[in-house]
Amino acid sequence: MFPKLKQALRLLKEQIQFGNFAYQYHFLPIQKNKVVVSSYYGRGYSDNPKAIVAELLDQGLDIVWLVQNGEEKTLPAGVRHVPYGSKQALRELATAKIWLDNCRQKFSPPKRRSQIYIQTWHGPYALKKVEKDAEEQLPISYVKRAKKNARKCDYMLSGSAFCDAMYTDTFWFQGEVLPIGTPRCDVFFQDNAAIHQRVTQFFQTEATARFVTYAPTFRTDGDATVYLQDFTEVQQALQHKYGGTWKVLLRLHPNVAELAKDIDYGENVLNATAYPDMQELLAASDLLITDYSSSMFDMMIAEKKVMLYAPDLASYLKNERALYFDLKNLPFPLSETQTDLVSQITQFDETNYKQQLHHFQQQFGQHETGTASARIANQIKNWTK
Known part of the structure; x- marks a missing residue:
């Protein structure tokens, strides 16, 4: 035929x-x-x-x-x-x-x-x-x-x-x-105390736990080796900078959700891939670490901290999908190594970050009112x- x-x-x-x-x-x-x-x-x-x-x-x-x-x-x-x-x-x-x-x-x-x-x-x-x-x-x-x-x-x-x-x-x-x-x-314009409590109860953590969501996007070949693997230095930097006990909510993209079973979790790194609502994880978190996921913009609307960890930036742009924005021009600190990521956490300037967020929101005409x-x-x- x-x-x-x-x-x-x-x-x-x-x-x-x-x-x-x-x-x-x-x-x-x-x-x-x-x-x-x-x-x-x-x-x-x-x-x-x-x-x-x-x-x-x-x-x-x-x-x-x-x-x-x-x-x-x-x-x-x-x-x-x-x-x-x-x-x-x-x-x-x-x-x-x-x-x-x-x-x-x-x-x-x-x-x-x-x-x-x-x-x-x-x-x-x-x-x-x-x-x-x-x-x-x-x-x-x-x-x-x-x-x-x-x-x-x-x-x-x-x-x-x-x-x-x-x-x-x-x-x-x-x-x-x-x-x-x-x-x-809309959830980001509401009191999220109840959501934070729901997340802590779901993962059976202490009520005062602070969360960082790590949500990398997928690669078409299913490769997970580029993902952040060891969170010890990240947690230590967050605890030193902001105090409190920090837990990592590791959330894989649905296209590669089956890889979640192969990750080594622990007391402070929690498998959040199957959690039913990504927005609740963001609402409960103080920081999002991602690479090429549009969840960065959701967290921006919440006016919370976003950091980009993209160790395969050059190959991603060549082999995956072209982007509308240059990551280096976004308001989110960009790291291509784990050492740089830890430094970004240590040196994070909240005032400057908020100014860059507001400039981006005004430049691209954000409609969000909750x-x-x-x-x-x-x-x-x-x-x-």
Whole structure:
């Protein structure tokens, strides 16, 4: 069989399997009070959709969450779960007034004219180049799905002027950008004492423990040797600089979560990869150490300390993904060796750091006010009346 024909048939089969031609549900009426939600392709109660749904509970809405097997245990009371990728999921989507998602839809029926699709995406800024800006590095099947998804989408939520432009210019998106902030980041504008207590109880640490989250991103080859391995000097530097007892919350990217079992943990280094909510880890932490994860921008919104540890910077830029920002121009101290990282902790200047954060936020038009979840939830309530 000719290669192009073979590829076309494979894509057609994929589209059929993912519900692209599931018109048989169009004879069913749309239920105005139904909201169907998915986060990270069925991973469960998380990210921006979680923050929005928390505002919609007890409002008399039929909220359906599409979940992979086992993730239903993460859902709160008042949310129905349906298996992601099932025929029942197609039926729920086809009869819902509102679709709510934080990733490109991989699985959905044709959208009907009176339905509303809200795409929250999953970050207030982007570090790695995405969508049209990374088209040459993306699988053909993903690009086709992304373009099709963009045509369905009515609204995208944006946390910054940077994302306003990115969604319009890069996402093949012709709907309306809502510059209201990032729902998952509303937590940073609230009193987080209860979250800190929840994290300490989960990891069975003393109530006064201070946390540093280490959250490196993944490499496409799954290599973990570039990750920070020994945290002794980092902990000692933090305790000397700030006092208290410091614990490391080690959080691997979901794409390489299976590597977490091979890491040598201890009393002060805790396996946080399976913790259900990354935002809670950030809210409970005083410092984030990462390399190329956009979680750095979430922590910036919280106006907490971020330090970058990127020992493979040159090879990452060459072999992985181009970046929108030069790491050296970001407000976060950058280290390429563990010795430099320890020095950055010892010499950290809080006043200068805050000034650089505010300059970056002003330069790229940050929209965050801590009200994004409530604002979009109120709009959903109006649409579902």
